Amino acid sequence: MIRVGIVGYGYWGPNLARAVAETDTAVLEAISDYSAAARERAFRRHPSARLIADWKDLVTDPRVDAVMIATPVATHFEIAMAALKAGKHVLVEKPMAETVTKAALLVDEAQARNRVLMVDHTFIYTGAVQTIHGLIADGRLGDIYYYDSTRVNLGLFQRDVNVIWDLAVHDFAIMDYLFAARPVAVSASAAGFLPESPENMAHLSVYFDDGALAHLNVNWLAPVKVRQTLIGGSKRMVIYDDMQTSEKVKVYDRGVAFTDDPREAYERMISYRVGEMWAPALSSKEALVSEVQEFVRCIEANVTPYNDGESGLRVVELLAAASHSTRLRGQPVEIGELKRAS
Amino acid sequence: MIRVGIVGYGYWGPNLARAVAETDTAVLEAISDYSAAARERAFRRHPSARLIADWKDLVTDPRVDAVMIATPVATHFEIAMAALKAGKHVLVEKPMAETVTKAALLVDEAQARNRVLMVDHTFIYTGAVQTIHGLIADGRLGDIYYYDSTRVNLGLFQRDVNVIWDLAVHDFAIMDYLFAARPVAVSASAAGFLPESPENMAHLSVYFDDGALAHLNVNWLAPVKVRQTLIGGSKRMVIYDDMQTSEKVKVYDRGVAFTDDPREAYERMISYRVGEMWAPALSSKEALVSEVQEFVRCIEANVTPYNDGESGLRVVELLAAASHSTRLRGQPVEIGELKRAS
Amino acid sequence: MIRVGIVGYGYWGPNLARAVAETDTAVLEAISDYSAAARERAFRRHPSARLIADWKDLVTDPRVDAVMIATPVATHFEIAMAALKAGKHVLVEKPMAETVTKAALLVDEAQARNRVLMVDHTFIYTGAVQTIHGLIADGRLGDIYYYDSTRVNLGLFQRDVNVIWDLAVHDFAIMDYLFAARPVAVSASAAGFLPESPENMAHLSVYFDDGALAHLNVNWLAPVKVRQTLIGGSKRMVIYDDMQTSEKVKVYDRGVAFTDDPREAYERMISYRVGEMWAPALSSKEALVSEVQEFVRCIEANVTPYNDGESGLRVVELLAAASHSTRLRGQPVEIGELKRAS
Amino acid sequence: MIRVGIVGYGYWGPNLARAVAETDTAVLEAISDYSAAARERAFRRHPSARLIADWKDLVTDPRVDAVMIATPVATHFEIAMAALKAGKHVLVEKPMAETVTKAALLVDEAQARNRVLMVDHTFIYTGAVQTIHGLIADGRLGDIYYYDSTRVNLGLFQRDVNVIWDLAVHDFAIMDYLFAARPVAVSASAAGFLPESPENMAHLSVYFDDGALAHLNVNWLAPVKVRQTLIGGSKRMVIYDDMQTSEKVKVYDRGVAFTDDPREAYERMISYRVGEMWAPALSSKEALVSEVQEFVRCIEANVTPYNDGESGLRVVELLAAASHSTRLRGQPVEIGELKRAS
Structure with missing residues (x-):
């Protein structure tokens, strides 16, 4: 059972949370958002998930195996890098990063640490x-x-x-x-x-x-x-x-x-x-549920999804x-x- | 009553001929096409129009006031120029010519001779x-x-x-x-x-x-x-x-x-x-009938249509x-x- | 070569005439209409067909093998019956007649004389x-x-x-x-x-x-x-x-x-x-051309089309x-x- | 603030519950369903509502002002009648009842007790x-x-x-x-x-x-x-x-x-x-939210909605x-x- 933490509960985060909840092989462990109103919304729908204000506490949480990032593009790199460095698997919203360099660094980091890095190309x-x-x-x-x-x-x-x-x-x-x-x-x-x-x-x-x-x-x-x-x-x-x-x-x-x-x-x-x-x-x-299931499968089987970091990098290029x-x-x-x- | 001669009775010429036939202020005087089969088709639909093999005979015919040209693009310039030089008003298929230079020469010629030069921008x-x-x-x-x-x-x-x-x-x-x-x-x-x-x-x-x-x-x-x-x-x-x-x-x-x-x-x-x-x-x-009527009106009133040679030239540019x-x-x-x- | 006469040159008659003209095995022999204007329109499109004012002259014309009837419904019976009695094959507009009795009489007459009776169910x-x-x-x-x-x-x-x-x-x-x-x-x-x-x-x-x-x-x-x-x-x-x-x-x-x-x-x-x-x-x-060809084929082969008088009768019922x-x-x-x- | 109880949490009940939750002038007090699985689903989405197995306990609950009924048609009459007799206002799914007689009895009961009886004609x-x-x-x-x-x-x-x-x-x-x-x-x-x-x-x-x-x-x-x-x-x-x-x-x-x-x-x-x-x-x-708001407004203002029991009765007729x-x-x-x- 993969324990998932979600960073960002604005427009897309709730969809990720729901997809995780519908996946038998994953459990929604934690949700972080700086906004108290967002956390309140998250609580009403997912009362068993822990609510965290600062994403830095989530990405280093030992009870979290994988981090999903649904924040503004400009923040993807910092959060994803921190999560990878903390040894987490990462699913990040598209576009993966706002520059080619940053996207390439994420790819390298994931490879070095043998973590699954998936970009949310839902379509x-x-x-x-x-x-x-x-x-x-x-x-x-x-x-x-x-x-x-x-x-x-x-x-x-x-x-x-x-x-x-x-x-x-x-x-x-x-x-x-x-x-x-x-x-x-x-x-x-x-x-x-x-x-x-x-x-x-x-x-x-x-x-x-x-x-x-x-x-x-x-x-x-x-x-x-x-x-x-x-x-x-x-x-x-x-x-x-x-x-x-x-x-x-x-x-x-x-x-x-x-x-x-x-x-x-x-x-x-x-x-x-x-x-x-x-x-x-x-x-x-539903595409998003299939994608989350594939993310979990890749973590468990230690394999690479199609929409991995390389794919996300090509799109950013x-x-x-x-x-x-x-x-x-x-x-x-x-x-x-x-x-x-x- | 404007006497119209049509050069080219392939794909579009029959439409022009029909539109002229539906215009009270014009009469379909002659149709030219090198193809005997095309002239035969023209005869069956417009038995009162004279059939001519060589367009050169049509554009210089004194019983023709205006020439409509529905031939391949590469021939527009030669035929239109000959018609203008013979003092005819001209309606030419679009595009008006295959080069800017040729289109500009037609505009100049029409202006010099005070003839109506219209390009068939039917739409x-x-x-x-x-x-x-x-x-x-x-x-x-x-x-x-x-x-x-x-x-x-x-x-x-x-x-x-x-x-x-x-x-x-x-x-x-x-x-x-x-x-x-x-x-x-x-x-x-x-x-x-x-x-x-x-x-x-x-x-x-x-x-x-x-x-x-x-x-x-x-x-x-x-x-x-x-x-x-x-x-x-x-x-x-x-x-x-x-x-x-x-x-x-x-x-x-x-x-x-x-x-x-x-x-x-x-x-x-x-x-x-x-x-x-x-x-x-x-x-x-029907747009084509409106256009033919406007062509005739411009000839009779000695005015310039919107889709004149200048407009045709701009499109060719x-x-x-x-x-x-x-x-x-x-x-x-x-x-x-x-x-x-x- | 089946020689066709058309009765009625109003809305649908011109379509029948054109379909006959496109059929190699038929020739458009005559067109009848009480209206001089209709006959004038017919002449312009089909100059080789004879124009007849009174349909009674057409349906008894020895140079006509088959009659197509495109007149108001109330007149179908009288014209079709006269044509059958004169030994002609008949294609009649739908609905075949305005009563079941009249439709049945036409079926009987066609059968007795061994003529093709087709109802124009174009669809x-x-x-x-x-x-x-x-x-x-x-x-x-x-x-x-x-x-x-x-x-x-x-x-x-x-x-x-x-x-x-x-x-x-x-x-x-x-x-x-x-x-x-x-x-x-x-x-x-x-x-x-x-x-x-x-x-x-x-x-x-x-x-x-x-x-x-x-x-x-x-x-x-x-x-x-x-x-x-x-x-x-x-x-x-x-x-x-x-x-x-x-x-x-x-x-x-x-x-x-x-x-x-x-x-x-x-x-x-x-x-x-x-x-x-x-x-x-x-x-x-084009459906109408297929239908006219089938009509001619049935006459020549002495066979019954699908949309025969019986079919027309069933529709009238x-x-x-x-x-x-x-x-x-x-x-x-x-x-x-x-x-x-x- | 009108306290609402919902009977039936199958296909349509969850929609009613959500609409009540989005209405400022109403509070979702209780939900009843014989199915434990349905009550479990209800709890996850509406943790503050009391869950009740037997609708009879809900319709007589003094903490409930109005009852919404989203059960199979054959049960509408019994539940709605019990709710009206208990002095509750009622919103019942359409069709209001499976016979004219039953629908008419509900109309009479609502009128006699001066309660709002609305039929859910959402469209x-x-x-x-x-x-x-x-x-x-x-x-x-x-x-x-x-x-x-x-x-x-x-x-x-x-x-x-x-x-x-x-x-x-x-x-x-x-x-x-x-x-x-x-x-x-x-x-x-x-x-x-x-x-x-x-x-x-x-x-x-x-x-x-x-x-x-x-x-x-x-x-x-x-x-x-x-x-x-x-x-x-x-x-x-x-x-x-x-x-x-x-x-x-x-x-x-x-x-x-x-x-x-x-x-x-x-x-x-x-x-x-x-x-x-x-x-x-x-x-x-959203239509359903408008309807729930109108239901509450009619209760508070003691007025009759358009889609009242009489309207529901006419539809059943x-x-x-x-x-x-x-x-x-x-x-x-x-x-x-x-x-x-x-």
């Missing part, structure tokens, strides 16, 4: 993304041509991060999980329409080492909420629409192909394939490269460039 | 775009923040132009009509997934002189057809979805604003406005700049740069 | 209905439980027929084609909200001899156009939405079943199956029974009752 | 229904022609009630609130496709005293969930789609009207009005009449008939 545990992953792994989509995502809504304007770190992070994590190809460069342009606020709208292009192209459209100032991703493959194409209550994933047997037409020797013809559509049944298990590109008015920034510099 | 005559134009002109959207368009479908792969010249041209023409602000730079990235074919997928960013930002997503290799544009304004936002059979234009009374909250002196708060949605009734008059940017891996290209160079 | 030739037919015939839906159709829109208010004869006729024809079971009774309630106009809204229930139940909701006074049918089977269920541009037919692997649960010996449990959805690729061939039920405030009317009475 | 407190109520009250829809509701989904098959008592009850409650007109008769047909289970599919027609017509389509065996209601008025029409996350209510400025056309003296013409659509902003306050009609194969049953008989 990869959804039935939808799991199913798409299977389709790609089975070769049913063929070669991946593109990933095209629209992730827009009205608000919430964040104060500490811009729309890239808030929304594009989801797509970076999903692509990191789905694709074998690795990003080589990112180009991004962003705009902020409210003075003294972080950028609220951005368009990002990600170039992969196999020629695939990803594009992300993120926006806090849209009239409606859209969560739609098109994935184009040489054999089939997918629409993943997270706003649908059913049929979130649709697989289209459509595409183009060359045909050699003997009548026109000097040119190659394009034929269109407009076949059936298929919406697979998706697992309805993309975020940092995208931010850098926005300051260059969209000039592509190569992945690895920032890492080497730091 | 600006739709009830939807007319209505959005009215909303912007009335100030009901407030300041324009962004224009975000998705224009994707499966095929048709073009042979002579890439997806930018085929699809983005529509958005350039619509923005040219809707916005008072002028583009200052374009950034574009494109990819082609079929060898020896033009690029079939592109993402374009257009930077305006008032800070507004446009983004276009065009793709010939998508599983479904999408024609959706979001327009964000400081007061209201619009979704224009051309695939809807009704309610193509939805106006959302939504947005964000700063509020000065006396309780927190040192920070400015953001408030969200989630008000009603309104779908205005749109004119159902954007197309050329976007194409140039794709060759620079998305580096922004300033508008005017190419013009001055040529 | 059964669509790719969508053809596909659903195949799914049912293959047993993939299992036993049919219900057919539930919503067919509403704003207008057109008809003058000569009410909404049942105008819209429910489509569902009656589709069900006649899809289902092996036969209707035994119909219950219908109707309302008219405009004085001195036919009923514009109706709800109909059809009881089948195998226990299946159909329900039709038809309305000329709805704010939006809906064309949606749910078909529930013991194995799978279908949604047929004719307003979709793609994915008109969706097949759901969903349902309920009893499970014998050993833990609860005294009760049988219900389990739910929520499986995948599948949208088969549909033929995009349902319409008459439904109308009768509305006058009884929804009391069920047995099929065959009216027939025997007449 | 009438939603922002959507409140807004439609306002549109009708303001005369913006004009005369009401029809109410047409589709309320279908897959499962849950109920054991104790059929689909009419489970789903149509919502529409009966909504119509009771929206319309000034009163139902005069109900016709219903139902079918059950699973042996030994209650009917799972039904179609109901409700005839109103002003000529309006309602139709309800309810079904537990549909492939997808639909919650859609069309309301047709002489001036405007409404679509209320509860499955939409935004724009649940759309108001269409559409309809038909007679026009006197001088050119055709002997007939009256119909004109169509296809105007704008408008989706009002809806209150997002409709349910009973519909059930009766299904046994008569859809023959209309007059409202009041059953009441007088009982």
